[in-house]
Amino acid sequence: MSLHAVILAGGSGTRFWPLSRAARPKQFLALATDRALIVETWQRALPLCTPGRIWVVCGPSHVEAVRTALPALPERHLIVEQAARNTAPAIGLAAVRVLAEDPDATLIVLPSDHHIARPDAFQAALEAAARASQSGDLVTIGIRPTRPETGYGYLRRGPAREGGSFAVEAFVEKPDAATAARYLADPAYAWNAGIFVFRADALLDALERHLPEVRAGLTGDFATLPSISIDYGVMEPEAQSTRRIALVPGDFGWSDVGSFAALPEVRTLDARGNAVAGDALLVDSDDCVVLSEGGRLIAAVGVEGLCIIDAGDVVLVVPKDRAQDVRAVVDALKAQRRTDKL
């Protein structure tokens, strides 16, 4: 096997505003540890393939941030997508580039902005997936659910195959709360975490079958390609047609670190359940997330379930159960053309 890791770093988003900004999206933030999420991702890839076989896909505005975060990344392995076109074109582009260097390449596709608590278990699962992919199957990692999450898509697995993988029966849309509770109790259901392993040539064949215009356009003007995810554009139709999709279970403390409210999942907590970074003094306060990047003291008295985020030039206060609504502030700032805060 000739394993290459492809780290997808094209994401942007507002859920971690004001820490994340247009020039510094979530993957460049040290949310779970004192290292940026993309650096953690790089470190997790190293036991699977040497630095000379790691690749990063990102947009033009994040080239410098990637180079700074990952100085050991080979220069030619930084793949710049000229426009954000979601995962199918990004992974297709990476497959073309890696194949040109290594015709026998197997790709390990890793989002750059997740946290994984147990890297050893992660490594074992990815190695199993790599073995399963050598048949030409497209392999997805199915994360064992730990809560009745309604915010993720699910995978429903079918019969076991040789070597510890499973058939994939269906890609399942985000469930309602009752359905999510049922999925949690049923070992057939797994979270779809966007972690994939496949031979590069097998991926391009599948692209040719299901997204021929994407496959054809990878060597042309990237910006003209449609924006489409690999799940929706390749994995789901492949599961319904050739059935050459496999699932390898993963149970390695995965978190997509979806918002400030997710930080207690991935950080060490104090005795009252607070996740604290920077200079903070909490009195009689519980279950808060307090991050100070500005060097200032953040003091709180008698608060519960609150996120207090000091980004230096902006302080954000939002209850954990409203953390998804940070976007509303970003939208208001855009309307006010306060680009220095975006």
Added chain:
Amino acid sequence: MSLHAVILAGGSGTRFWPLSRAARPKQFLALATDRALIVETWQRALPLCTPGRIWVVCGPSHVEAVRTALPALPERHLIVEQAARNTAPAIGLAAVRVLAEDPDATLIVLPSDHHIARPDAFQAALEAAARASQSGDLVTIGIRPTRPETGYGYLRRGPAREGGSFAVEAFVEKPDAATAARYLADPAYAWNAGIFVFRADALLDALERHLPEVRAGLTGDFATLPSISIDYGVMEPEAQSTRRIALVPGDFGWSDVGSFAALPEVRTLDARGNAVAGDALLVDSDDCVVLSEGGRLIAAVGVEGLCIIDAGDVVLVVPKDRAQDVRAVVDALKAQRRTDKL
């Protein structure tokens, strides 16, 4: 009548930390308007007596702050108390100093850290009190209660006297909630706001009667005097003995601006009841107090009844109903010897 205003600026306190610091207590903060409370107090005194008849009592560490805030204050009218000894010694000291300049002086004693919404009504009440004081009575202003407040002492008035004043039957301790509700419904009860008018010689006579050691010590070592309030040390015993205490009602939008939670009383509110100063962006938030002195943007989403205070080097977050507990943070910082934040 020869009216002199005596502004008591010896107070220190922690309720407005982190805006208030050891070197800049509450009276120097612009809490209600864009002027410091002590400057507002000065402005209210001007229609009653010219700048040449205004005096300020403060401690040694606040001399510069007073000079900066009140540049028109005559140099010899800044009375420095060498130690904080509460209001009886402070007012006695002022009486001695003013009498030496004007043997016919009547003192209008004003706390420096209150807000008054209707200065015209304030002026009328103080002028009535000044007239009532010419008999030699010690006059206190009785504020008409506007809520069942359990945090203040009350005055119970007796029969009306000539000229719109009343006898004072009793000084009443802070009531419980049920008693406070009864006081609110009974026009005989008024809040004791610490605003007094008396002839300087009458005050010194009363000090001689009730606190002779204070009276004798005013020209000696101030720091050896006992710490005692004028209410407890002079007004109450005077009410019980000579009965030469009078009350003049006041209804002029008085607030002692007791904590961050009181700011909605004294500031203009937005449509959702938020009191906001500085650069702030509130989304779906109600009844908050947001003050930014640091030049940073404060953003909040989905919060209610919260105080968010940015003092530049410290950000404080505390629910309004816990605003009295800011002291706990200050105590913790003292224990950590973080004097730069105190």
